[in-house]
Amino acid sequence: MIEVPEGSLFGYGNLPYGVFSRPGEERRVGVRLGDSVVDVALLLDDEVFAAPTLNPFLAQGRARWDEVRARLRDLLRGDVPGEAVHPVGEVTLHLPFEVADYVDFYASEHHASNLGRLFRPDSEPLMPNWKHLPVGYHGRAGTVVVSGTDVVRPCGQRKAPDETAPTYGPSRRLDIEAELGFVVGTPSPLGGRIDVDSFADHVFGVVLVNDWSARDLQAWEYVPLGPHLGKSFATSISPWVVPLAALEAARVPLPGQDPEPLPYLRGREDWGLDIDLVVEWNGEEVSRPPYRTMYWSPAQMLAHLTVNGASARTGDLFASGTISGPEKSQRGAFIELTWGGREPVTVKGEQRTFLEDGDEVTISATAPGPDGGRISFGEVTGTIRPARD
Amino acid sequence: MIEVPEGSLFGYGNLPYGVFSRPGEERRVGVRLGDSVVDVALLLDDEVFAAPTLNPFLAQGRARWDEVRARLRDLLRGDVPGEAVHPVGEVTLHLPFEVADYVDFYASEHHASNLGRLFRPDSEPLMPNWKHLPVGYHGRAGTVVVSGTDVVRPCGQRKAPDETAPTYGPSRRLDIEAELGFVVGTPSPLGGRIDVDSFADHVFGVVLVNDWSARDLQAWEYVPLGPHLGKSFATSISPWVVPLAALEAARVPLPGQDPEPLPYLRGREDWGLDIDLVVEWNGEEVSRPPYRTMYWSPAQMLAHLTVNGASARTGDLFASGTISGPEKSQRGAFIELTWGGREPVTVKGEQRTFLEDGDEVTISATAPGPDGGRISFGEVTGTIRPARD
Structure with a gap:
């Protein structure tokens, strides 16, 4: 035994x-x-x-x-x-599975509001569509890597607001996004759709995701077609896929949706998840993002993803987007935690804003287990290596 | 023989x-x-x-x-x-190859300007980044289909400017985008990059692409993370991959780039392509998009795509974005051709704006061949089927 x-x-x-x-x-x-x-x-x-x-x-x-x-x-x-x-x-x-398509959502109201304030300070933080549909976009499946893979600091174009033209070079605002990822097992056909209550028939399990983000590249490139090179250099996932079947005791109602979503997004089952994440920066805990605070459920994400008839394939990965709770100590990205770099945090005695070469970030999570006690998702970790010439 | x-x-x-x-x-x-x-x-x-x-x-x-x-x-x-x-x-x-990642660019100045005027009438048509980098985003690889595959009209959320809340239903503004797609053969490693002059070492050949687009879904969903369900239901490609080697006589200089791009986007080789597309709507020619008018070259697209260290895989497909020339008769999307539906075109004696059920669209193309004369890319065709309940 x-x-x-x-x-x-x-x-x-x-x-x-x-x-x-x-x-x-x-x-x-x-x-x-x-x-x-x-x-x-x-x-x-x-x-x-x-x-x-x-x-x-x-x-x-x-x-x-x-x-x-x-x-x-x-x-x-x-x-x-x-x-x-x-x-x-x-x-x-x-890497536990071959990633077919990778979609990243934006399902935390606190995260979306914080980023809205930081990226578009003169506008309403949430876009008019945000409470009507789970906003998401396709990421690069080919650069999803397993925990422990080094992350080379990406180069690209960035332009500060006070500069007249962009310059090329290594990202100066390299960040993390602490997320959960949902792994599709059972495919769905082209022209079909996955009902919000059929979630567990299609999704096999859950991984931890660190969606590394170069905020300076992202801020310059993202209009009007969304993030691209600011995200596509690497997305790390945990090596362990926790089966949905292990998460029965973690299922909770969503915090509440107002306005009520359109019928295709209304389910009979609760797919809020009481999962507690921990973000460690060079071994020091800096944040505890609570998944239960997410506005949209993963069942709603999958129903939305396929409502237009898009097929789902075995190996599709869709992630929640950054998990941020209402408290500062619950923010799942450093751009929020340090408010755009203006409010440094103390990490091992140093004042820090964005990631420096050699930094290591580890995200872990636990949830109530089916037999009482708690279960672990393991961890997703990565170390930043210097940019290449 | x-x-x-x-x-x-x-x-x-x-x-x-x-x-x-x-x-x-x-x-x-x-x-x-x-x-x-x-x-x-x-x-x-x-x-x-x-x-x-x-x-x-x-x-x-x-x-x-x-x-x-x-x-x-x-x-x-x-x-x-x-x-x-x-x-x-x-x-x-x-389908001639298994699609790894699919990226769609936005490389026609005429198309990007037209769409800017239509989607954001109160702003400058081109975003500040547009002439500095080839703007692009990831699309859904799993819904790339071969020519001849029927396209089921997608459902989703749409909100007209005069409506207070979105409604759910079949797209009312279903459109095409006539594009070329570039097929990666030789991969590149994570953390590496593909030099702008190494294009032909990595790209095997070219296909025709019809990036079907539901403009009403797209207009409502696309801020701030870009197009998603408005595009992800289907992207059709031609069954024949024309090798780059067959296109030597089609290579031409770009129309000209001002400002001069950053060094990583400057190549010694000409990768403008003198390829003439033809768009037929229910058998009637409605447009002739000229690829030679594109602002960004495919070599620049690939260099940009990998400059952040993103790996490229065998089977990666990156498309040019809609090809539109300066003339109205050269526009590669119906939203441009009919100016947002306000200027219908005559198709087989009927006044038409967006696609109706039963409509068939066929895109074909030819280019100067290596032995004199011309070569064909074949065609990409598809027929619209009614939305499912």
Whole structure:
């Protein structure tokens, strides 16, 4: 029987999936229990888990996800062959799934209001559409990387308000965005749509996301077609995908929507999520964004995403956008936390605004677990490397 | 020897690649010559062309593309085994490559100015950044479809200026965008960048693109993060990828850039392209967009796309944005051609503004060929089907 440390946040109620490898061996699917990674292909004698990504399993759909989870919860309490169990510190964790399309939403009212004030100080902070639809845009799927991947400071064009022309160079306002990401398993056809109450039939699970953002590049480029190079250089995700099935106890009502959304965005089920994030900057906690404060639910995001007939594919990733609560200590981006760089925060005794080379940011999260206690999402971490010439 | 009709636009200088199948058989790579599709896997006895997409061949890089093209130009003038040759009317043409990331630019000054006047009548038509960088955004790769795929009218939220709240329903302002798309073969690593003069080492070829656009959905949703559902329901591309190598005679200088772009966007090579598009609405020609009038070159687009260290992948597709020339008869979107619907055009004797159910739009293009004469890009066509409940 696998040893699960007392109070582990990776107990039998969590069982997140990832992709791991050992030196000289191929990638395969693992499930985490305590401080161990269990080789699912070996344990279940099933080739679908001998793949280098979760995608083949994700494509099998909800009934199969439920069946495998029930089977793992059962088998993992018994005798597991030693060759299927590896200490998590002795394996390499990889990008857990091949990302099809990546969409990033903007679902926190506090974040959207803060950014509105910072980017457009002379206008209403929220655009007229914001409370009618979950605003979102497509990001770059090819630059979604796994936690631990270094982030090279991006270069590009930036123009300060007092400059007459843009200049080229490394970003001077490199930032993070602490988010959750939702991973689509079951696809939907072109011309179809996913009903707001069919969310759990299509979405397999949840990852942590750090949507690294170069605010100076973004501010100059984003009109009228939205963010592009300010975001596309890297988006980091956690190696563990927490199944929706592990989040039953975390489901809560949304804080409230006014005006009432159009019917296609009204669901019978609660998909607010009581998940607490923690942002650490060089090892010091600087923020605790509460996911339960988000205005739009992920079920509404997916319903909106497909209401025009856009198909969804296995491996689609859609993220919540920065999670910011009403308090300053709950803001999920440094541009908000330091109010555009004008109110530095103290990090390990230094006054800091945006990211410096060598800085490391780690986002982690926990939620109420299905068996009582709490479960962990692990973490997404990354270190800033200097810009290249 | 394969018969090539006198004056064919698919002569030995063109040789575009596609993916075809015959009834009951697997997809494989073909090259078009005259009115025939030649089975490349069979002709070259090479398994890389027995794939259901061009991606494996695209990934082999420029030296290999040149070698295969030279070999085909040679072999196709000799005796080609009959079983390798199929009349184009007897095969099914498929999406020619698996799309990795899809980026859409906005590189026509005439189009961007027209849309600025229509969407933001009280402001300067061009945003301050427009002449400094090729503005672009990510689109939905999963809804890129091959020519001939029906387009279901999208539903979504739209709000007319005189309405107080948005309503839900089928788009009432469904439009086209006539564009060229550039297909990346050779990838580039994360943290690297593609120099503006390395364009032809990375880009394999060119397709026609119709970026279907629901203008009412777009106008309501697009601030501040750019177009999303107004575009993501479908983007159609032509089945034939014309290799860059076939476009040597089409290369021309850009019309001129003022101010001079930053150094990373300055190239030694001309990548303006003298390609003439034709837009037909229900079989009647309504526009002739001239690609040579585009402000930004595709080499500049790719250099910009990767200057922040974003990786490029085999199968990445980046499109030019709507091609519109200075004349009304050269506008590549109906919102421009009919000036927001206020100046209808006559199509088959009817006054028309935006697309109606049953309408068919076909975009085709030709360019000077490498052996004299002209070459064709084939066409991208699609028919509008009614919205679903």
